[in-house]
Amino acid sequence: MTTYPGAGPVIHDPATLPSDDNVNAYTFCVELKGSEWFLQKGKMIAYYGSMTFEGIGHGRLDRLVRTSFHSPLHASDWVVASGSGKMLLADRAFDVNSYDLDDGNLTIRSGNLLAFQPSLALKQSIVPGFLTLIGTGKFVAASNGPVVFMEPPIRVDPQALVGWADCPSPCHHYDHGYMTGLMGGLRAMTGIGGASGEEHQFEFVGAGTVLLQSSETLMEEQATGAVPGEPGVPGSGATTGHSGPQGGTPRLPGQLGDLQRRFGL
Amino acid sequence: MFRLQGSKVLAVDMTGDAVKAKNGSMVAYDGQMAFKKLSGGGEGIRGMVTRRLTGEQMTMMEVKGHGTCWFADRASEINLVNLQGDKLYVESSNLLATDAGLRTGTSFTGVRGASQGNGLFTTTVEGHGQAALLSDGPAVVLRVSAQFPLVVDPGAYIAHQGNVRQSFQSGVTFRTFMGEGGGEAFQIRFEGDGLVYVQPSERNTIAGDV
Incomplete structure (x- = not known):
């Protein structure tokens, strides 16, 4: 076999590549x-050996998908x-x-999840844009x-949040002094008077772990699939029985309140 | 003499010799340096015509002098390759610098290039010396041998060297057209004996969508 001294720091072959x-x-x-792994489409860069990549949602993989894949509308973004x-x-x-879950649960931003073992079950989180993994196994x-x-x-910046494990209480937190009253509204709308850009955080309490990335660059969102259009399901767009004071106008994500409320009217 | 300073800056120590580098990639130098645009990558009239015809454009400059010259390109990771008489195949956009003694040229890649969106031709670097490759994230060097052929996603491929045959394999089935494809419909298979460089990122290719 030919050798290439100095052709880069490390040369890998199937024997030297790590396992998982x-x-x-x-x-x-x-x-x-x-064995089998679920992975997001297009994240494989190279492989040794013989493998097949199959889109899920048809025949042969039906059993696997039934036991470990619970986002039917999201299926076209994943392969086995x-x-x-x-x-x-x-x-x-x-x-x-990679992260190991031992009979645990972890919720992660949908764009950040690359691959997981079928021993884990993937489900859509109630929080829109997030996916929850439940069970025992490894994911990337x-x-x-x-x-x-x-x-x-802990309170974290929305852009830095990757996911959380075991915390049952993710909620929004607004810096009160900045957000209420006439001056607060003006500041938030115009930036005059110094909006720090950090008036809004996610808050976690209780036992668990919060995963943060060390930058505020978001990963491209992966569609998590639509949720059933039922009353009471966040993100479903179904009316919740009574139409609120601003019923009718579509709400932007992250939009706090309408002008009247901001200015305390 | 090529050396890396960090992983994103290439330092070249020169004592009167020359290197070829991507046009405009010099970030600093000390000593005396002369920079000369190489029309057609220093491959002569024939090379120029070939590059124009094949669309494998490459603007290179020749840097000559005494001292140290530093090169970098858009904070891309840099990988050094030592060539001992063998041939390196690299996409022209991924080539940062080569020793002046190395010959560069163009070669036909066949259908792989088409799937990659990089055209049907690739750049070759041949001879004895060093070359520096650019990659999005540090490249992983994978050995191809007789018992271990390698399959690579066209979007992650950057270069290969040695005596390697490449073939194109397609997983396009009727399911691809129903939107249930495997997401890895186009792949390049490498067989033989050599090294393949892949980057931990995928360029946008037509294969990325099927």
Whole structure:
């Protein structure tokens, strides 16, 4: 075999590639031994061995999908890799990391999840734009910059939030002094008088772990699929029985309140 | 002599010799340097015509002098490659610099190029010396050998070297057209003996959508 001295720091072959571990901070290697992994479309960059990638939602994989994939409307963004060999996953040169869940639950921003073992069940979170993984197994997630783990109680910037485990209480928090009254409204609307851009946070309390990325660059959102249009389902757009004071106008995501309320009228 | 300063800046120490580098990639130098635009990448009239015809455009400059010159391009990661008489195939957009002694040229890649959205032709670098490649995120170097062929996504491929055959494999089935494709419909298969460089990111290719 030819050798190429100095042809880059490390040369990998199937024997030296790690099994279900990071190759470097940006590339993750998954070993398949007749097993299966769910992965987001287009995140495989290379593989050794023989593998097939199948879109889910048809015949052969029906049993697998029934037990571990619970977002039927989201199915076209995911594929199942099966076969044997080693496969490299990466996503737009973002940091990737694997996490082990042991009979646990973790909720993650939909664009950050790259791949997961079928022993985990994927479900849509009640919080729009987030997915929840439940069970035991490994999953791979991407983030812009390394992930830091924080203990609640904590308030975090919405753009830096990657996900959370075991915390049952994600909620919005508004900096009260900034957001109420006439001056607060003016500040928030115009930026005059110094809007810090940090008036709104997500708040977590209780036992658990919060995952943050070390930048405020958001990953491209992955559609999580529509939720049933029932009253009481967040994000479903169904009327909730009584129409509120501003019923009718569509609400922008992150929109706080209407002008009248902001100015205390 | 090529060396990396950090992972995104290439430092080249020169004592009267020359390097070829992507036009405009110099970020600093000390000592005495002369920069000369190389028309047609220094490949002569024939090379120029070939590049114009194939669309594999590459604007290179020749840097010559005494001292140290630093090169970088849009904070991309840089990977060094040592060539000992073998041939490196690289996309022209991923080539940052080569020793002046290395010959560059153009070669036909066949249908792989088309799936990558990079045209049907690729740049070759041949001879003895060093070359620097650009990648989006640090490249992973994968060995291809007789018992371990490698399959690569066209969007993540940046370069390969050695005696490697490449073939194109397509997973397009009727399901692709129903929107239930595997998401990895176009793949390049490498067989033989050599090295393949892949980046942890995918360019936008027509293959990315099917």
